[in-house]
Amino acid sequence: MSHRRSFIATLGLVLASNPLKLLAKTTSKEQTMNSKFYDIASLEKELKSGNRRYLPFLNVDKLRTGLYVLPAGAEDTQQPHEHDEVYYILSGKAKFVAGQNETEVQEGAVLYVKANIEHRFSEIEEELKVLVFFSNMK
Numbered sequence: 001m002s003h004r005r006s007f008i009a010t011l012g013l014v015l016a017s018n019p020l021k022l023l024a025k026t027t028s029k030e031q032t033m034n035s036k037f038y039d040i041a042s043l044e045k046e047l048k049s050g051n052r053r054y055l056p057f058l059n060v061d062k063l064r065t066g067l068y069v070l071p072a073g074a075e076d077t078q079q080p081h082e083h084d085e086v087y088y089i090l091s092g093k094a095k096f097v098a099g100q101n102e103t104e105v106q107e108g109a110v111l112y113v114k115a116n117i118e119h120r121f122s123e124i125e126e127e128l129k130v131l132v133f134f135s136n137m138k
Contacts, residue, residue, distance in 0.1 A: 033060075036058065038057055038058070040067070040090065040129075043055055043057055043067045044067065044069065044129070047067055047069060048069075053068060053069055053070060053074075054066055054067070054068045054069075054132075055067045059136070060136070061136060062135065062136045063133065063134070063135065063136055064083075064133075064134040064136050065131065065132060065133050065134070066131075066132045066134075067129070067130070067131060067132070068087075068128075068129075068130040068131075068132050069127065069128065069129050069130070070092075070094070070121055070124050070127070070128040070130075071124070071127050072092075072124055072125060072126055072127055073124060074124055076120040076121040076122065076124070077120075078119075078120055079118075080115075080116045080117060080118050080119070081113075081115060081116070081134065082115055082116065083115050083134045083135045083136065084112070084113070084114055084115050084134070084135040085112070085113045085115075085132065085133065085134050085135075086110065086111065086112050086113075086132075086133040087109075087110070087111040087113075087130050087131070087132055087133075088109075088110050088111075088130065088131040088133070089105050089106060089107055089108060089109040089110075089111075089128070089129075089130055090107065090129040090130060090131060091107050091126070091127070091128070091129045092106065092107070092124065092125075092126045092127050092128030092129055092130075093105070093106045093124075093125040093126040093128070094106075094121045094122065094123055094124040094125060094126075094128050095121070095122045095123045096109075096111055096119070096120075096121055096122075097119060097120055097121075097122055098111070098113050098117055098118075098119035099117050099118065099119070105121075115135075
């Protein structure tokens with residue numbers, strides 16, 4: 001099984017067994033559901049049709065997710081966020097800077113960034129496709 005499929009399968013198991021009641025009552029902007037399937041190719045198509053780099057696609061009680069795509073040579077202008085964040089690199093090659101730490105990333109890398117820490121992708125050598133997971137804890 002590829003790294004991507006293995007990660008997504010593992011994530012599904014973690015979310016399904018999470019005792020934090022991820023699917024509790026949500027606000028009107030959030031989705032209420034017991035489960036949902038997303039196809040990365042369809043998300044990419046939707047992202048490109050809107051001429052954007054980031055597409056949020058799930059927002060439930062304690063979790064938000066999105067697809068982030070940066071072309072080779074692009075500048076990542078994101079600012080620190082108010083929530084903890086995990087990135088899963090679907091494809092591409094770049095460097096990632098978080099605080100004082102810098103690392104090279106490529107397909108299969110998983111990155112964690114604590115809330116309010118300055119971070120960004122840099123030196124993007126190959127188009128970078130990233131699944132983004134935010135905690136929704138307030």
